[in-house]
Amino acid sequence: MAPTVTPQIQSSLSQIPGNSGQQSGRTLAILGCGAMGTAILSGIISFQDSSSGTQEIDLLPTRFIACVRRLESADAIRSKLPCEALDSTVSVYVNNNCAAVREADVILLACQPHLYKPLLQESGICAALKGKPVISVLAGVASSEIKRHLVQIFDKESTDIHDLDAVFDAFSVIRAMPNIASAVQASSTVLEIDSQPLTGDIIATARAIFSCVGTVFTTTPEQFGICTTLNGSTPAFFAMVIDGLVDGAVALGLSHTEATQMAATTMRGTADLIMSGKSTLDLRYEVACPGGATIQGLQVLEEARTRAVWMRAMAAATSEQSSLGEGLKVSRRGA
Numbered sequence: 001m002a003p004t005v006t007p008q009i010q011s012s013l014s015q016i017p018g019n020s021g022q023q024s025g026r027t028l029a030i031l032g033c034g035a036m037g038t039a040i041l042s043g044i045i046s047f048q049d050s051s052s053g054t055q056e057i058d059l060l061p062t063r064f065i066a067c068v069r070r071l072e073s074a075d076a077i078r079s080k081l082p083c084e085a086l087d088s089t090v091s092v093y094v095n096n097n098c099a100a101v102r103e104a105d106v107i108l109l110a111c112q113p114h115l116y117k118p119l120l121q122e123s124g125i126c127a128a129l130k131g132k133p134v135i136s137v138l139a140g141v142a143s144s145e146i147k148r149h150l151v152q153i154f155d156k157e158s159t160d161i162h163d164l165d166a167v168f169d170a171f172s173v174i175r176a177m178p179n180i181a182s183a184v185q186a187s188s189t190v191l192e193i194d195s196q197p198l199t200g201d202i203i204a205t206a207r208a209i210f211s212c213v214g215t216v217f218t219t220t221p222e223q224f225g226i227c228t229t230l231n232g233s234t235p236a237f238f239a240m241v242i243d244g245l246v247d248g249a250v251a252l253g254l255s256h257t258e259a260t261q262m263a264a265t266t267m268r269g270t271a272d273l274i275m276s277g278k279s280t281l282d283l284r285y286e287v288a289c290p291g292g293a294t295i296q297g298l299q300v301l302e303e304a305r306t307r308a309v310w311m312r313a314m315a316a317a318t319s320e321q322s323s324l325g326e327g328l329k330v331s332r333r334g335a
């Protein structure tokens with residue numbers, strides 16, 4: 001069967017202008033700027049700082065509004081961003097989402113999945129969102145659900161009679177699933193490309209933004225859940241692999257710091273080899289000589305049914321997504 005996930009080469013990156021304090025471009029409001037929103041924001045800022053391109057491109061934001069509810073969260077964002085960015089291009093708004101959306105040209109929806117409905121219901125937000133591209137990184141929430149919710153709010157708030165299909169079309173929402181490595185511009189991000197028409201502008205905007213923070217793929221709505229786990233969740237899985245290897249090395253006498261650096265560097269090198277075209281099978285047998293030491297380690301992993309365990313982990317994380325937007329509370333603080 002032909003693969004439906006298509007990598008998009010970062011072809012336009014050299015054309016994206018550096019951020020030399022210019023304020024004339026677009027404004028991105030991040031509604032819910034926690035771990036993921038801050039990782040994306042940091043990645044875009046680092047990219048713009050390091051980019052020397054000067055050609056005109058209108059799609060990338062040059063000003064950012066990071067929105068949260070609590071002062072502690074605002075402080076956490078400030079502590080993670082460079083002072084120059086806070087002075088010039090980034091504003092942090094606390095409980096001021098509506099103003100952020102009004103000032104923005106593009107919106108990144110990045111709150112916890114169960115909180116998106118109350119957020120969009122805040123006074124004035126729905127009207128301000130009409131016609132603006134909304135990029136959602138909410139796990140487990142389809143873009144059509146977000147649009148339907150916006151239509152319901154719009155219908156309630158307005159006394160006029162509307163063609164609700166036309167109102168539905170007036171909201172533009174694209175689903176994206178990046179990962180936490182956005183902060184170091186090494187995310188794998190998947191964009192959902194639906195059969196229903198999305199304007200070229202929102203797809204190009206999302207692609208431009210996520211190309212700044214890594215590699216962009218596209219997929220269908222049907223396969224988006226699997227890609228959500230592969231892109232969004234697996235950094236936690238890979239961290240667990242490293243933890244186990246590091247603990248093993250520490251048990252044998254290596255320091256935690258040295259072991260972590262070596263294990264992570266080796267993981268990155270292995271990923272680079274696979275990305276260069278080497279198959280995982282060839283790779284394993286190039287490392288594991290007949291009768292050698294590596295195959296003894298692999299035997300332990302096989303006896304523990306490690307591959308079956310990873311397969312079950314993929315299935316569990318993917319099946320859990322469906323209830324996230326419907327009230328299952330996912331929060332770092334019980335919010």
Ligand SMILES: NC(=O)c1ccc[n+]([C@@H]2O[C@H](COP(=O)([O-])OP(=O)(O)OC[C@H]3O[C@@H](n4cnc5c(N)ncnc54)[C@H](OP(=O)(O)O)[C@@H]3O)[C@@H](O)[C@H]2O)c1
Pocket residue numbers: 031032033034035036037067068069070071073074095097110111112113115118119137138139140177178179180232233331332335
């Ligand atoms: N973390 C990941 O690795 C990852 C990967 C892929 C996708 N995602 C998706 O990204 C989204 C955010 O995840 P996260 O890990 O970044 O969660 P998080 O760290 O808990 O951040 C969520 C943020 O949303 C803010 N928020 C909630 N309601 C708000 C409102 N009404 N107005 C303004 N801000 C509001 C919270 O602000 P307060 O702190 O002030 O309450 C918090 O800063 C989720 O939908 C998740 O599925 C996450």
